Amino acid sequence: MIDDTEELSDPWLIAVWPGMGNVGLSAGYYLMAKLGMELLAEYSPPEYFDVDHVDVKRGLIRTGVRPRSRFFLWKDPRGKHDLVVLIGEAQPQFGKYSYCQKLIAYAQNDLGIQRVLTFAAMATAMHPDHESRVFSAVTDVESLDELKQWDLNILEEGNISGLNGILLGAAADKGLKGTCLLGEMPHVFSQLPFPKASLAVLESFKLISGIDIDTTELAEQGKEVEQRLGELLSRVEQSMGEQQPESYEEAYQAEPPEEPKLTPEEEQNIENLFAQAEQDRSKAYELKQELDRLDLFKDYEDRFLDLFKNNK
Template sequence: MAERLHDPWLVAVWPGMGTVAMGAGYYLMAKLGMHLWEELPARDLFEVDHVDVKDGLIQTAPLPRSRLFLWKDPNEKHDLIVFIGEAQPPAKSAQICHQLIDLVRPLGVTRVFTFAAMATGLRPGEHGRVFGAAIDRGTLDRFRDLDLTVLEGGQINGLNGVLLGVAAESGMQGGCLLGEMPQLFSQLPYPKASLAVLEFFATLAGIKIDLTELESHAQDVEDKLETFLSRIEQAIHQVEGAGESAIPALDADEEDEKKKPKLSAEDRQHLEQLFTEAKADRARAYFLKQELDRLKVFRDFEDRFLDLFKK
């Protein structure tokens, strides 16, 4: 990379509970208009463990991709490198973390952060906290100055923790930010936790991020979960010892992806229009992702979506 970076920070996200980390990572990338910088070779990190079958024909399954995106701070305070991994490798966790740290360290990266979720007894509608654990004492003191809830004990599983261990061995600073979400809905996307993580991170890094779209999306999901939880509690109170038939089902847009309908011509035309808008203005990309998620076709369009961020 020929261009000089200003005190760059690395943020790394992988899929996890509540899609908290990925939701925050994609939003950060989209709203800051980042561009693709580098990609780690998939075959060095993953092995083919299955094939896909479509219309009776076997097709080689694509390997998960691991890409880095760059944003240059116009105020020259903290440039950001965001790493988005489509999957966590079942093995070679330390290898990918060492590879990532070795890649960004020559750029002047000294701070590394990962995002994750913390499932608790939180109820939808209640204020969610952001928990934090730091690599170094200085970052921990800064967390406390900003009233972050410090994670006093426990474990940080997966690459969210392994990367920070490798960063610590390399003498870097940073830590993990964990957005609180309801344990009851841990298998569903919970954008309110992504919002809380990004609000704290923006303050920590001293950067401005337009969070309007994420705030709206988070409130919409929160309202649906509050309604659903209320229906469950009413059913339990009304029918003592009731079986599954008495418990209301989630809305259609929360059903398993395998039940998704094929895209209509109108939906395709709508998506094409959103892709055109996002290509002209990357800040519109998050709205496009919301629609892809709503239609449950993001995986089908993921490469094309991320191509919007090529320089």
Template structure:
């Protein structure tokens, strides 16, 4: 790790890819709207393996392990600075040792509290409000969730690092809270910004940090309409119990599986498999991406517009390193 920055009573937020891009999009939105700056990269060593290599124009790219980055934001109100941890993937083994190392670094920064974001898949429909479920490492935190009108996850488990990190935090004497945004079980493979929006509203209420949520609100509304129309067409043709694709239990997408919170038993319903657009990108789309990169380079507040377009094209993973490099330097 590089030299740790000096921070004012920082809080720590950790996100990973998962169902509906719920946690990742919430984290990236904070990254963009708060103008955060990269400060460190965590080398996880042999905990991560390489499962695939990227091919560009027929050329196999050098293999690399998933990256784990830390970003910071200095609170102008001098309440709590923020440290954002953004991981590209969750290690298939050694999750607890990995979390212990992350928490050790967080403690070295003077972190007072740890927050994680995740998704909760239920039978909600796209037009319904996304509830926020929550759990905390102590009774004080649970009482806090109730005051925020967050639905307390009374029983169940939080799969993957979203939960394990909080267990490691509690073991290290740090308070922790997990916010889980509700999304339709039938659309877990599709980005669902309404759940990310609900999480950030709860986050703002907890921390007192004001975040301009207008852009995310607009995106949530647009996706709600698209998914609602799709679901209505399917139900009209096949009935409410129709499936858009086979069960995705054995898809092998570890990132999505890890992000699921088991607060309710699985239920049957419509299933939608999101494969993303064709990998061959038309020149106008490439030009649009380059224009958005140029805008975001001049104004990091525009970065979420770029993230939204990359998601629409199914290209975020391809451009992820370049996107996050936008936050390497402060203003």
């Protein structure tokens, strides 16, 4: 919980959860890493989350844990808009609107949040090597005029599923301005990370907030993924021509997944990256990239987020 004596400057809340392409979640992680955020509070009411699995390690069953939701804070040196990023490990299985109502009440009453934004994905027929567009929707006319001023794409019709939309509905009910930024990604690869969409979302956020964020690393990651997906798409299309599978997804799923093999050098590299990130939080995204590459982020997630605790 924030110190009662500490006041935030016109704070904005950015909320992200796992979803298609991890577009919103990746943008949230990148933002908190590059701005060197600090852990502010945790908000994980147990009545909305249940244990839905157990973990097995070397044949031994371990009780599963409930998903956690944690807030991270960045104090704007300009004194304009402090940022609070909510990283949610999962969305509640039931009571979504009630959960959002309580979350908004907490954000308003305890954190003084003035505006709410969510980052998410929109799957379209785009090709992986095309630029990702960002589609936007807001809760009020003033914010809509702002989007038009920045020449951002407006989501004219449709719906926004999950907490990415429901949270903004709850915010609107309490008179809070709300904005959803949806980064475009190829629907045929909706289950794979697509950092180019996360980059597009953050570039739009930079316009809206006026906050400068170095997105070089995310842009480089986006180019690498674009190349890999382009090659995969070519193989899929060739496979479809030869074997006539029912869909791109079927052809992709037919490829056997690669088992992660962690070498002693990779283990040492992970430890080195953790040590660097402990000294400089802006290095944390490089660490996350490596953990994602090795498909190990879930194993290290709590340790990773501990990097953002205030150790003063």
